[in-house]
Amino acid sequence: MTAPHSPEERFDLVVIGGGSGGLSVASVAGRLGLRVALVEASGELGGECLHTGCVPSKALLRSARVASLMRRGPDFGLLAQAPEIDMGAVRRRVGAVVERLQAHDDPERFRAYGVEVIFAAARFLDPHRVEAGDRVLHGRRIVLATGSAPAVPNIPGLEAAGYWTNEDLFSVAEAPGSLAVIGGGPVGVEMAQAFRRLGWAVTLLQAGARLLPAEDSEASAVLRAALEADGVAVRTGARVREVVPGHAGERHALRLADGTEARAARLLVATGRQPTTAGLDLEAAGVRLDDHGAVAVDRRQRTSARHIFAVGDVCGPYQYSHLANYQAGVVIQNAVFRLPARADLTALPRVTYSDPEVAHVGLTAAEAERQFGDVEAHRADFADLDRALAEGEETGFAKLVFRRGRIIGATVVGPHAGELLPQLTQAVRGRLKPKDIASAVHAYPTLAEIAKRAVEKYYGERLFQPGVKRLVGWINRLVP
Ligand SMILES: Cc1cc2nc3c(=O)[nH]c(=O)nc-3n(C[C@H](O)[C@H](O)[C@H](O)COP(=O)(O)OP(=O)(O)OC[C@H]3O[C@@H](n4cnc5c(N)ncnc54)[C@H](O)[C@@H]3O)c2cc1C
Numbered sequence: 374m375t376a377p378h379s380p381e382e383r384f385d386l387v388v389i390g391g392g393s394g395g396l397s398v399a400s401v402a403g404r405l406g407l408r409v410a411l412v413e414a415s416g417e418l419g420g421e422c423l424h425t426g427c428v429p430s431k432a433l434l435r436s437a438r439v440a441s442l443m444r445r446g447p448d449f450g451l452l453a454q455a456p457e458i459d460m461g462a463v464r465r466r467v468g469a470v471v472e473r474l475q476a477h478d479d480p481e482r483f484r485a486y487g488v489e490v491i492f493a494a495a496r497f498l499d500p501h502r503v504e505a506g507d508r509v510l511h512g513r514r515i516v517l518a519t520g521s522a523p524a525v526p527n528i529p530g531l532e533a534a535g536y537w538t539n540e541d542l543f544s545v546a547e548a549p550g551s552l553a554v555i556g557g558g559p560v561g562v563e564m565a566q567a568f569r570r571l572g573w574a575v576t577l578l579q580a581g582a583r584l585l586p587a588e589d590s591e592a593s594a595v596l597r598a599a600l601e602a603d604g605v606a607v608r609t610g611a612r613v614r615e616v617v618p619g620h621a622g623e624r625h626a627l628r629l630a631d632g633t634e635a636r637a638a639r640l641l642v643a644t645g646r647q648p649t650t651a652g653l654d655l656e657a658a659g660v661r662l663d664d665h666g667a668v669a670v671d672r673r674q675r676t677s678a679r680h681i682f683a684v685g686d687v688c689g690p691y692q693y694s695h696l697a698n699y700q701a702g703v704v705i706q707n708a709v710f711r712l713p714a715r716a717d718l719t720a721l722p723r724v725t726y727s728d729p730e731v732a733h734v735g736l737t738a739a740e741a742e743r744q745f746g747d748v749e750a751h752r753a754d755f756a757d758l759d760r761a762l763a764e765g766e767e768t769g770f771a772k773l774v775f776r777r778g779r780i781i782g783a784t785v786v787g788p789h790a791g792e793l794l795p796q797l798t799q800a801v802r803g804r805l806k807p808k809d810i811a812s813a814v815h816a817y818p819t820l821a822e823i824a825k826r827a828v829e830k831y832y833g834e835r836l837f838q839p840g841v842k843r844l845v846g847w848i849n850r851l852v853p
């Protein structure tokens with residue numbers, strides 16, 4: 374039933390959802406002078422990335438990394454120091470980082486840009502009218518940016534057992550115990566390593582055949598070995614069939630499809646996301662969903678109702694904060710400047726912030742092989758790189774994928790892999806040739822040299838051939 378409303382208010386743009394995508398659209402449109410309303414249900418801006426996603430997970434991983442380095446003291450000629458873990462103190466640090474960044478998403482900042490910030494749950498009354506609390510907002514154009522929520526599998530006994538998702542995880546203050554992580558995607562991998570390094574006994578249960586199944590298979594293998602070296606019990610092909618009560622400290626027993634069991638005191642469900650569309654009355658607006666329950670959009674981010682756009686997790690096709698921001702830029706061009714800009718995801722980077730990090734852009738070697746056939750891939754290992762050895766961080770590699778003399782994909786697994794990605798993102802985006810990387814001088818000794826090393830492998834095969842040797846001999850005989 375519709376609440377009694379005050380008279381309808383007219384806006385050029387109504388943005389629903391104040392997370393990464395919605396904030397980007399609203400702030401730019403407001404600063405460009407449009408009349409913008411931003412509706413956010415939760416009572417604070419920032420969305421998942423700030424409160425229960427990217428930011429707290431990276432802050433937690435940092436504490437875990439410091440704990441790991443303390444244990445690794447002897448690798449660097451220092452006394453080993455077993456870290457004393459105080460989960461309450463770790464939680465406070467995570468909270469402090471979130472709070473510092475919350476200042477960027479202060480509603481007053483957006484109001485100063487000319488954005489009307491309304492804290493209420495929005496729903497459509499018709500294609501142009503949105504109800505927000507007791508207000509009715511008429512949007513000439515509307516942007517859906519309502520994000521996603523954890524997708525929890527229907528496993529008998531799971532609800533009764535009780536479990537954490539990313540929404541609970543960053544409030545955990547209890548002393549380390551045992552944790553079973555269900556799901557071996559980015560959330561499962563990052564959090565399994567973080568909790569293990571913070572003293573928890575962790576079992577990582579991945580239904581698929583390998584961790585991070587979207588990544589290069591060698592990357593998955595290196596990551597698995599690194600997690601196991603940390604002490605995470607990694608089980609792949611592990612489908613949880615049922616959760617039943619366990620004993621004493623290990624309160625839960627997870628029965629797997631292969632007849633074995635895993636036990637833990639706490640459960641973390643990290644099995645993917647579902648787009649947040651419930652309660653929006655999208656039918657009233659004529660907005661259709663795709664087969665996965667996400668809002669269907671075209672490459673201009675337009676939904677089936679052409680004046681309504683969508684960005685971020687609610688439409689996908691991937692779930693990254695930087696993708697939501699990129700799509701926001703496409704919406705600004707279409708909805709504000711009326712340019713027919715299209716999203717191009719050919720060079721969309723992604724990073725899993727485990728140690729080693731797994732960073733990727735473009736096509737993996739397997740994808741390129743399937744798509745084109747005539748591709749080659751070359752790999753350089755951090756174990757052969759001077760700076761990696763100096764840092765004591767020699768796990769991992771860079772693998773570049775080439776087709777017809779162009780770089781079409783890159784995977785980097787290793788120290789600060791995410792920071793090494795931009796030059797490779799530019800290469801894939803600009804369809805650069807290997808020589809564009811080879812001819813650039815890279816400072817020595819840097820980890821970024823790894824890309825050049827992989828390119829040298831590409832040239833190595835071509836350069837040190839009998840024909841080239843003959844040519845060099847001929848030039849040196851003939852030219853004085
Ligand atoms: C543990 C974890 C770690 C992650 N780490 C990374 C990372 O390192 N890097 C990365 O790029 N991505 C990461 N992600 C993904 C990233 O958080 C999301 O892709 C990103 O937050 C999506 O932004 P969004 O704007 O689409 O949605 P959100 O940030 O979820 O914002 C949606 C907003 O809409 C509001 N809303 C929902 N319904 C309504 C309604 N009816 N009316 C009004 N408001 C509504 C919600 O309250 C919310 O504030 C991580 C995710 C998780 C779970």
Ligand SMILES: NC(=O)c1ccc[n+]([C@@H]2O[C@H](COP(=O)([O-])OP(=O)(O)OC[C@H]3O[C@@H](n4cnc5c(N)ncnc54)[C@H](O)[C@@H]3O)[C@@H](O)[C@H]2O)c1
Binds near residue numbers: 579646
């Ligand atoms: N660093 C980052 O950029 C980052 C970090 C975390 C999350 N994210 C985003 O958040 C999204 C969600 O991440 P996620 O890891 O929850 O989801 P995901 O879909 O990427 O991975 C979930 C994994 O769980 C496994 N799984 C599913 N059901 C299972 C079951 N019943 N038992 C055991 N395993 C099961 C699947 O095989 C899959 O590999 C990702 O798509 C990612 O884009 C990004």
